[in-house]
Amino acid sequence: MTEVQQSAAGFASPFDVPTPPGAEGWEEMYPYYLLFDDARRDEDDARFWFYNGMHFPEPMPAFDMITAESCYLSIGRYQGRVFSIPTVLGIEHRVVNGYVYITANEVTDPQLIEQRLATFLPRIGFYYENWDSLVDRWQSEVDARIRELGELQVPALPELEDENEAIHEQRLGPNYRLIAAYDRTLQLYNELNQLHFELLLLAYGAYLTCFQFCGQAFPAMGMQTMTQMIGGDDHTMFRPDDELKALARSALDHGVDGAFVDGRGHEEIVAELEQSDAGRAWLEDLESRKHPWFFMSTGDGFYHHHRAWVDDLRLPFTAITGYIAQIHAGRSLDRPKERLLAERDRIAAEYSQLLGSDEERASFEEMLGLCRHVFPHAEGHKFFIEHWGTSLFFNKMREIGAVMAEHGFFESADDVFYLNIHEVHEALSDLGLAWSGGTAARGTVYWPPRVARRKEILARLSEWTPPPALGFVPEVITDPTVQLLWGVTADRLRAWASQSDDEGITGYAASPGVAEGLARVVRDVNDIGTVQQDEVLVCSVTAPSWGPVFPKIAAAVSDIGGMMSHAAIVAREYGLPAVVGTGHATKLIKTGDRVRVDGDNGTVTILT
Amino acid sequence: MAETPTTVLFDELRADQVELVGGKCANLGELTGAGFPVPPGFAVTTAAYERDDIGDAVSEAYAELGRRVGQSDPPVAVRSSAIAEDMPDASFAGVQDTYLWICGADAVLDGVRRCWASFHNPEAVAYREAHAITRAGMSVAVQYMVDARVAGVMFTLNPVSGDRSSIAIDASYGLGVSVVGGEVTPDSFLVSKVTREIVRRQIGAKATEVVADVEAATTVERDVPEELRTEPCVSDEEIGRLVELGRGIEAHYGRPQDVEWAIDRESGALFILQSRPETVWSNKPRPQAVAGGAMALITATMSGRKVTPGE
Numbered sequence: 001m002t003e004v005q006q007s008a009a010g011f012a013s014p015f016d017v018p019t020p021p022g023a024e025g026w027e028e029m030y031p032y033y034l035l036f037d038d039a040r041r042d043e044d045d046a047r048f049w050f051y052n053g054m055h056f057p058e059p060m061p062a063f064d065m066i067t068a069e070s071c072y073l074s075i076g077r078y079q080g081r082v083f084s085i086p087t088v089l090g091i092e093h094r095v096v097n098g099y100v101y102i103t104a105n106e107v108t109d110p111q112l113i114e115q116r117l118a119t120f121l122p123r124i125g126f127y128y129e130n131w132d133s134l135v136d137r138w139q140s141e142v143d144a145r146i147r148e149l150g151e152l153q154v155p156a157l158p159e160l161e162d163e164n165e166a167i168h169e170q171r172l173g174p175n176y177r178l179i180a181a182y183d184r185t186l187q188l189y190n191e192l193n194q195l196h197f198e199l200l201l202l203a204y205g206a207y208l209t210c211f212q213f214c215g216q217a218f219p220a221m222g223m224q225t226m227t228q229m230i231g232g233d234d235h236t237m238f239r240p241d242d243e244l245k246a247l248a249r250s251a252l253d254h255g256v257d258g259a260f261v262d263g264r265g266h267e268e269i270v271a272e273l274e275q276s277d278a279g280r281a282w283l284e285d286l287e288s289r290k291h292p293w294f295f296m297s298t299g300d301g302f303y304h305h306h307r308a309w310v311d312d313l314r315l316p317f318t319a320i321t322g323y324i325a326q327i328h329a330g331r332s333l334d335r336p337k338e339r340l341l342a343e344r345d346r347i348a349a350e351y352s353q354l355l356g357s358d359e360e361r362a363s364f365e366e367m368l369g370l371c372r373h374v375f376p377h378a379e380g381h382k383f384f385i386e387h388w389g390t391s392l393f394f395n396k397m398r399e400i401g402a403v404m405a406e407h408g409f410f411e412s413a414d415d416v417f418y419l420n421i422h423e424v425h426e427a428l429s430d431l432g433l434a435w436s437g438g439t440a441a442r443g444t445v446y447w448p449p450r451v452a453r454r455k456e457i458l459a460r461l462s463e464w465t466p467p468p469a470l471g472f473v474p475e476v477i478t479d480p481t482v483q484l485l486w487g488v489t490a491d492r493l494r495a496w497a498s499q500s501d502d503e504g505i506t507g508y509a510a511s512p513g514v515a516e517g518l519a520r521v522v523r524d525v526n527d528i529g530t531v532q533q534d535e536v537l538v539c540s541v542t543a544p545s546w547g548p549v550f551p552k553i554a555a556a557v558s559d560i561g562g563m564m565s566h567a568a569i570v571a572r573e574y575g576l577p578a579v580v581g582t583g584h585a586t587k588l589i590k591t592g593d594r595v596r597v598d599g600d601n602g603t604v605t606i607l608t
Numbered sequence: 609m610a611e612t613p614t615t616v617l618f619d620e621l622r623a624d625q626v627e628l629v630g631g632k633c634a635n636l637g638e639l640t641g642a643g644f645p646v647p648p649g650f651a652v653t654t655a656a657y658e659r660d661d662i663g664d665a666v667s668e669a670y671a672e673l674g675r676r677v678g679q680s681d682p683p684v685a686v687r688s689s690a691i692a693e694d695m696p697d698a699s700f701a702g703v704q705d706t707y708l709w710i711c712g713a714d715a716v717l718d719g720v721r722r723c724w725a726s727f728h729n730p731e732a733v734a735y736r737e738a739h740a741i742t743r744a745g746m747s748v749a750v751q752y753m754v755d756a757r758v759a760g761v762m763f764t765l766n767p768v769s770g771d772r773s774s775i776a777i778d779a780s781y782g783l784g785v786s787v788v789g790g791e792v793t794p795d796s797f798l799v800s801k802v803t804r805e806i807v808r809r810q811i812g813a814k815a816t817e818v819v820a821d822v823e824a825a826t827t828v829e830r831d832v833p834e835e836l837r838t839e840p841c842v843s844d845e846e847i848g849r850l851v852e853l854g855r856g857i858e859a860h861y862g863r864p865q866d867v868e869w870a871i872d873r874e875s876g877a878l879f880i881l882q883s884r885p886e887t888v889w890s891n892k893p894r895p896q897a898v899a900g901g902a903m904a905l906i907t908a909t910m911s912g913r914k915v916t917p918g919e
């Protein structure tokens with residue numbers, strides 16, 4: 001494994017990161033504008049870049065890079081040019097050995113900060129004052145795009161076109177319509193991400209303010225308490241899991257719960273259910289609940305291979321089996337909503353009482369009220385953008401990839417994800433011209449070896465550990481989004497810079513309690529089904545859709561993750577200790593190791 | 609007018625009887641009356657200080673204490689309780705004398721007299737002068753002694769930062785004197801007052817402990833066995849009980865408290881040995897957050913400014 005040389009002053013220069021052996025040429029996968037380029041070396045070397053492992057924990061397949069590009073096309077626009085956030089212009093991203101690094105362009109000139117403030121206040125004031133109607137507007141804009149994406153037709157390229165379509169209906173050529181379908185697919189995904197950040201950044205701004213206030217007024221208050229005070233129970237991201245619980249109850253109602261045996265594959269279960277009326281009735285129930293709630297990605301919605309439940313039933317069936325076992329054991333599947341809300345309100349009221357004056361109490365309560373008001377959108381948006389919308393987007397790309405595969409470009413439809421967005425466009429032009437010209441496309445010989453090579457490169461890159469940061473370490477970090485979303489503060493950076501493997505495994509104490517168990521290291525979210533009862537889940541990233549495995553496990557550990565992650569909330573809900581953002585737990589812990597997870601102190605110890 | 613008594617049992621005392629029994633006894637009486645688990649005891653009043661023959665009254669009160677705890681010659685702590693002591697503006701902590709594990713009426717009486725004598729020791733005089741304390745008067749607390757497996761101190765705020773949402777607990781083996789006197793590095797816990805979560809735990813060296821020598825009716829210092837030193841001396845459950853008591857006492861007085869506590873070796877029961885107002889942070893003006901409500905706070909945050917003056 002290639003190690004990055006760390007300079008005494010901080011982190012390696014992004015220009016000095018060696019390529020892991022076997023991954024030479026990785027740069028060709030990505031657009032020129034995302035690479036560190038010697039031509040802008042002086043500028044980029046003087047900046048601070050950190051690894052965005054929270055959203056992009058794996059090396060990026062060429063096409064999947066659009067998930068980053070599409071988001072950053074929107075985030076900076078809202079920060080810098082719409083809301084005029086006083087201290088930040090925007091976020092830039094680059095790719096190093098296939099991993100996404102980002103930097104914030106901060107505003108430090110006090111005069112410019114004041115100037116931006118004058119625009120900032122009325123604009124964000126309008127949003128907070130009209131939040132509910134703006135959420136409604138947002139929802140209808142998003143719904144329209146999801147609908148269009150779902151209905152979008154991807155034409156096949158036939159030997160001979162249909163007479164009626166081509167002549168009487170005067171339809172445009174399917175080769176052209178294929179290119180147009182790709183363009184529209186990409187547009188719709190970009191439009192969803194344009195909308196993605198309209199309200200979200202303001203919700204995070206409210207959170208961050210509340211966290212800073214609490215952190216300064218009550219230095220011992222943990223992030224989990226802050227999120228607990230804000231968190232509500234009623235938002236869209238719980239809905240998919242609720243459907244699984246309903247299906248577990250339905251299995252008992254239909255008397256088919258015996259088919260759900262731990263360790264049994266979903267194909268086997270479905271095959272058995274198809275044999276009886278009751279089983280078929282349950283399968284009908286399953287079908288009726290899939291849309292749209294099974295458009296839940298097994299990941300965070302940034303990689304094509306994190307399939308939605310609707311396309312990969314392993315995770316939902318594992319979860320349903322677990323829920324049925326819980327019902328058999330006499331445990332309730334209901335979230336203790338009332339108890340959680342009562343506890344949330346008790347904590348908030350007690351902290352409020354501890355403040356020094358009525359004026360402070362009023363500010364705190366108003367701030368907390370605002371955070372709670374924006375919380376359902378901040379959580380719920382993920383279902384529509386990262387899960388439903390993104391799953392449809394990748395599936396539409398699979399349809400396009402299937403046409404290309406049929407014409408000799410690829411071995412399988414999924415190979416399209418090894419071309420970047422611009423290359424797909426080129427390849428479709430190639431295919432369209434060749435079909436029109438009556439020959440085999442150049443791409444049929446051009447792409448297969450490149451796709452094979454890129455798969456090999458990505459395999460090498462996934463074995464490489466990206467350093468948490470690169471470049472120049474700043475004295476202070478003022479960008480509020482960077483602090484909130486990634487927990488990147490100057491202190492944390494110094495800790496990262498001095499971290500070594502033998503210092504044990506530490507991270508954020510995301511959910512309290514201490515538990516021991518055998519570790520199950522899950523690097524690929526598709527392997528989540530391998531988790532056994534009472535194991536400690538050790539994963540690179542905790543994703544919202546993993547909620548259903550929580551009833552089975554004793555504790556959770558992740559390499560990457562913030563306190564605002566849905567998984568942290570779910571861990572607290574199930575009363576499981578969790579330590580997130582450890583940096584390298586999946587590298588140090590092996591499946592079968594006995595580990596102790598201390599969710600109070602954020603430490604993980606390997607016992608054997 | 610009834611004559612001022614020479615001794616008063618704790619459960620007949622309230623916080624406003626400082627003139628009669630001094631700060632410590634008045635607090636112990638108040639805590640007892642409020643239902644907190646305070647070992648029983650009695651005050652030898654400030655009026656008794658003026659009297660010549662207090663022997664009978666003290667012996668009688670001591671015998672009554674013995675009946676209450678079902679023990680003849682029960683072990684007691686004899687400690688000074690001055691009028692100006694354990695008040696919100698001055699703690700007097702450690703300035704006056706304390707005698708531990710005293711058994712028998714004669715020994716108790718001797719302890720009372722020595723406490724009175726300590727009223728005039730140079731440290732006490734200097735402390736009163738430094739704090740401009742003119743009210744004088746000395747009572748003595750005689751309190752049944754818990755044979756402590758562990759004991760320590762609890763502040764119902766963070767004594768380092770002044771954070772009122774925290775409870776700080778120091779604990780070590782044996783009697784609390786090791787912790788109070790700084791003779792050991794205790795285990796140290798920081799707990800959220802609101803969520804009860806243990807925010808920080810540091811395991812101290814705890815090399816020695818002071819325990820009762822029942823035969824010799826005194827206390828002795830001894831080494832703590834190696835294997836116990838690296839273990840936390842209190843369990844999370846015990847910390848939880850302590851925190852509940854700390855919250856309760858603070859709520860009762862309406863201000864942060866400095867509490868001495870002990871856990872009985874035999875029964876595991878938790879006792880409050882005394883509680884006094886925290887005097888350092890409670891008397892400081894508290895920094896105020898940015899005024900003007902949520903939008904002002906957001907503006908401050910997004911402009912890179914702090915919303916409260918904090919650290």
